[in-house]
Structure formats: C-alpha cells, structure tokens
Amino acid sequence: MTTTKGNPAEPLRLLAVHAHPDDEASKGAAMMASYAAAGVSVMVATCTGGERGGIQNPAMEGDPHSSRDMGGARRLEMAKAAAILGIEQQWLGFADSGLPEGDPLPALPAHCFALTPLEIAAAPLVRLVRRFRPHVIISYDENGGYPHPDHIMAHKVTVEAYHAAGDPGRYPGTGAAWEPQKLYYDLAFNPQRFRALHFALEEAGLASPYAQRLAAWLEADTEGHTPPVGSHPATTQVDCGEYFEKRDDALRAHATQVDPAGFFFAVTPEMQRKVWPWEDYSLIDFRVPTTVPENDLFAGLR
C-alpha cells in the first residue's frame, strides 16, 4: 500500500475525470496503470455513457450489439479497459452531447451533459470526491484538450468539484466535505511529445503521422514559439513506459471507438519508451508544498 505522509494507514488516491468511455485509455492510461501497480487507489469518473459515439473501427461496422445499443456496448468495453489497467471506474450518469458537425453547427440535443446547469452537472462528481476522497484530481484544460462539448463540460465540473468538495456549505446532501490536495490538467496532446516522436520516426526512416499536426501547431502559434508549446506548461512527467502495452490493450478494449490500425498505434511502445517514456501533466492548483518540475503526481503528499 502506498500511503500519505501524515497518516501511514491512509492509502494515496487518484481520481481522473473523463468525458466518455475510451478517454481514460487515450489520456493517462499508462500513468494510471503504473500508480495502480504501485498500490495507489485509482478511480476514473466517466461523465457520459458515450452513447452518441459512432463506430470508429472498420472491423466493428455492423456489429449487432453496438448497432442496437451503443451505450450498452460501451459499458462492456469500459469494464474490460478498467480491468486491464487495474483501476476502479464510476459512471456519473450524464447523456453524451455528441460532437456537433456542419456549418452552421446544429444545436446540442436536449438534456445532454454539456447543456446541464453546472451545479446539477457537478453534483455527482462532488458526491464521488466526498466518498472516494482523492488526494489528486486530473482533468482536461479549459479547451477540453480537444473541443468536444462534453470535454469542456468535464473540465468545468472537475474544477468546480475540486474547489467545492472541501466546503461543507456547498452541495448539501452529497457527503462529508473532503478537500483534494492537487489539481492537474492532462497534457496527452503535448506538442513537444509529438515533435519528439515525429523526429524519431523520421530518423528511423519511418512514415510519421504527425507531420500535418505539427505544421498546424506551428502555424497556430502566434507568438512564434518553436518548438510549439501548449497553453499550460508540462510541470510533471510521470515515467510509465513499462505500461505502454497495457495502455494499448486498454485502447483496443474500446473496440467500437479505436481502430487497431490507427493513429494511436503509429509508434511502437519500444520506440516510445526510448523517445518519450512519460505521460505529461500541468500542475494547476496545490494545497501541499511542492516544487516543479515534478516526476510524481503525489509529490508533497508522500
């Protein structure tokens, strides 16, 4: 058991909040598997059921279960992924907002997660924080990491829960107050990581799927930063290369959403371990003394 500094009987706990089932596998899966293996209690909160997702894997086209009941199929996929990573998972029970496409963009569906008033949308997460009592909480940045309305809403409810759960006057009826100690944003799309992988592929004479993405970042960076930097700095790198195979297995468990021949598997785990054996985070708020850069999300808590 990995315990806290103040109380040797108290295990460390990590809560990662995600918008859809499969987000936990594409953002921070190896980090979570490595902490779980080291005795940390790891919980994923999944805001929506992902029931408006389409089939992203050609091999699953026409699959009877997901064609009839996408939400049900994704619950089974999520259970498989959680077992692979060795983590607990809880659904927060909101309806997937879907990714609006077209010009003009269509309205979001009634009663979806992204249209739920913040205090209602955050209440199940506050309840979970007060029950699970995480020391560390991880979310997306204010742009959702990727601009899906559910990802932006996942960011909002996480920041709300992080700040409100410790205040006994807020969210009455959702359990005893618990104050999480550190808040991080996930940097799975850290441009520096893609850049390093891109050049390693080129150097090895392999095709890079990142060329376009890098070009777009360079263009978008109005301050002329080279290499491209994200809006939040990487303060914390968790060495978890040993768990990249588990992360890939967890991704493949989301069979309706992940094409085993796709983007996520463009670079072998061996090459990733050589080039970028970390998963990256940005420390946003902390209530324990710590100094950056860190190599442990629990720095200051052990």
Ligand SMILES: [Zn+2]
């Ligand atoms: Zn998502």
